[in-house]
Amino acid sequence: MIYLAADHRGFALKGAIKAWLLETGYEVRDLGAPELDISDDYPDFAVAAAEALVKDFDHGKAILICGSGHGMDMVANKYKGVRAAICFNTSVAKQSREHENANALVLAADWLKEDQAVEIVKTWLNTEFDDAERNERRLGKMREVEGRNLK
Template identity: 45%
Template sequence: MIYLASDHAGYELKNQIGEFLKEMNLDFEDVGPHTYDAQDDYPDFIIPAAEKVAEKPLENKAIVLGGSGQGEALAANKVKGVRAALYYGGPKDIITLSRVHNNANVLSLGARFLTMDEIKEVIKLWLATDFTEEERHARRLEKILAYEMKK
């Protein structure tokens, strides 16, 4: 399952991403916001989406959006089991490596820096890329998980 969430800056693109996921016949749930509110607070939507990912962190994914995507990535990464990667433009290798090396299960996008065409390309790449399960990368993720479990 893919979960979508944003703040006001990403609201319109979030809705467009939902349409795009429908076209791709992918299961998704829009966690919100469901109406535009210029005063909304991104943690109110991002954290619930991240919690849904954390229920099945190897199966579920989320795509979250904000003006820069930075606050959204920070909020999502506070949830145990979530590995959010930030993208707001630049080399697409960042997207590939977020999956191959880090097994990122949340993609945080900077809505003010990306066009919908770029977002579609990035989402396709992110969803199509698998974690390598290479020993060194798995070992590093296990260390992060062990730290999370201490809290």
């Protein structure tokens, strides 16, 4: 399941990504914004996506979209077990999956064209985690930090 969420600045890009995901055969749960509302707030949608992801760690991934990507990323990473990564090109997207096992992709709608964003999503979804010892060790250290700081 792909949990998809965007605020007003990411609304149009969310529509394009959702269409591509559905055409490609992915199961998508759209967590908003349900309509364009320039007064909406990115934390509301980041919370919805992060909470859905926390309940579905084994099978779920999230894609969050706002203007800069930073707001959604900051909120999502407040949740234990969420590893959200802002990706601005396919190389960064690939590394976020291979090395950090990111389970949430964050996109900056103000800085990406639709075709760029779709390529980033495609790369991110098609890249598997490289479970080399060093990557597992680093994820273990992240979990230790989470255990101390996120309840």
